[in-house]
Amino acid sequence: MRLLPTVLSLFAASLSVSAAAELSEPVKAMIDAAIESGNPDTVRTVIGLARQTNPDDAAEIDVLLAAYNEEQAKIAAEAEAAKIEAVRTAGLFENxxxxxxxxxxxxxxxxxxxxxxxxxxxxxxxxxxxxxxxxxxxxxxxxxxxxxxxxxxxxxxxxxxxxxxxxxxxxxxxxxxxxxxxxxxxxxxxxxxxxxxxxxxxxxxxxxxxxxxxxxxxxxxxxxxxxxxxxxxxxxxxxxxxxxxxxxxxxxxxxxxxxxxxxxxxxxxxxxxxxxxxxxxxxxxxxxxxxxxxxxxxxxxxxxxxxxxxxxxxx
Structure with a gap:
């Protein structure tokens, strides 16, 4: 019977830590709005402020930044490939x-x-x-x-x-x-x-x-x-x-x-x-x-x- 209180205590503590680790909705909404703006400087500024004001959520914020950087790199690569293809297939009097x-x-x-x-x-x-x-x-x-x-x-x-x-x-x-x-x-x-x-x-x-x-x-x-x-x-x-x-x-x-x-x-x-x-x-x-x-x-x-x-x- 002594084992049950210990298990319940550990489970409660785990729930408490998980809750604390979750990024608050207002902060996440602010980061999402910055990403939707399409301005990389705005995104980095907002994420920097979010990391300073929410140090306990730094890991989750870094995950959002990494996902954003990966998406931007993919978009840039696709745009560059399209540009190169357009140059290669351009006619004599184009470009x-x-x-x-x-x-x-x-x-x-x-x-x-x-x-x-x-x-x-x-x-x-x-x-x-x-x-x-x-x-x-x-x-x-x-x-x-x-x-x-x-x-x-x-x-x-x-x-x-x-x-x-x-x-x-x-x-x-x-x-x-x-x-x-x-x-x-x-x-x-x-x-x-x-x-x-x-x-x-x-x-x-x-x-x-x-x-x-x-x-x-x-x-x-x-x-x-x-x-x-x-x-x-x-x-x-x-x-x-x-x-x-x-x-x-x-x-x-x-x-x-x-x-x-x-x-x-x-x-x-x-x-x-x-x-x-x-x-x-x-x-x-x-x-x-x-x-x-x-x-x-x-x-x-x-x-x-x-x-x-x-x-x-x-x-």
């Missing part, structure tokens, strides 16, 4: 992002004037591939006479080998008769490396052989084997302010000893810009460009500069 730019410029060098500038850039980001199309036009007429006429177009595909290493290709066309050529065509391919890869700071470099053909204003044409070096720098100073710098240098060597000695040419294009975000779609940009040819056509100077003030629209 392009674009930027249109319009503004004014100030040029010095082979021409000294102020005029209008316009450009268009398109980017298509795939799983391993990225395609970039760029086009720009600067044009001005004064007193019925063209005083500035420069056109530029480039297509650059990139293939990502690893997190930092990529292969690039480049096909480029330029026209600037004030610099002495009616057309300049270049093709290149090589390897690139992402030197710095952070959320707010990126620096990459690329290098490879190139082949360039130049058609001069006087009707002559020449082709050369070249080497290309490129540097791309982007720094998000703040959420709305961004500094960019792009460098492309092409060093030519002729196909014979005579051309190497007498006709070598190095062209350098430096562009530094400051972007200020006006809205989600519109950005104001000021840029300064230096274009240098070490061996320009007769009558042309080696260095041109171009200052641009533009508005960029993302679409």
């Amino acid at each position: 392009w992002d674009g930027k249109g730019e319009l503004g004014a410029f100030r040029a010095t060098g082979n021409s000294s004037n102020t005029g209008l500038t316009a450009s268009l850039g398109l980017t298509r980001q795939g799983i391993d591939w990225r395609h970039k199309l760029r086009g720009r036009a600067d044009y001005q007429r004064s007193n019925g006479k063209t005083t500035r006429e420069q056109y530029f177009f480039a297509y650059e595909p990139n293939y990502q080998i690893s997190d930092r290493v990529f292969l690039y290709g480049l096909a480029q066309y330029e026209r600037d008769r004030f610099q002495g050529f009616s057309g300049r065509y270049a093709v290149s391919g090589g390897v690139g490396y992402q030197i710095i890869k952070q959320a707010d700071l990126q620096l990459s470099a690329k290098i490879g052989p190139a082949y360039r053909v130049t058609d001069f204003n006087n009707g002559q044409s020449e082709s050369r084997i070249a080497g290309l070096l490129g540097v791309d720098f982007d720094w998000d100073i703040t959420d709305r302010l961004k500094l960019t710098h792009d460098t492309n240098a092409v060093a030519e060597t002729g196909g014979s000893a005579t051309v190497i000695v007498d006709s070598s040419n190095t062209s350098v294009n430096l562009v530094t810009g400051l972007n200020a975000k006006v809205s989600d779609k519109v950005t104001a940009r000021f840029s300064y460009a230096i274009e240098y040819d070490s061996n320009p056509p007769k009558g042309a100077v080696k260095t041109d500069t171009l200052s641009r003030a533009t508005l960029i629209y993302d679409f």
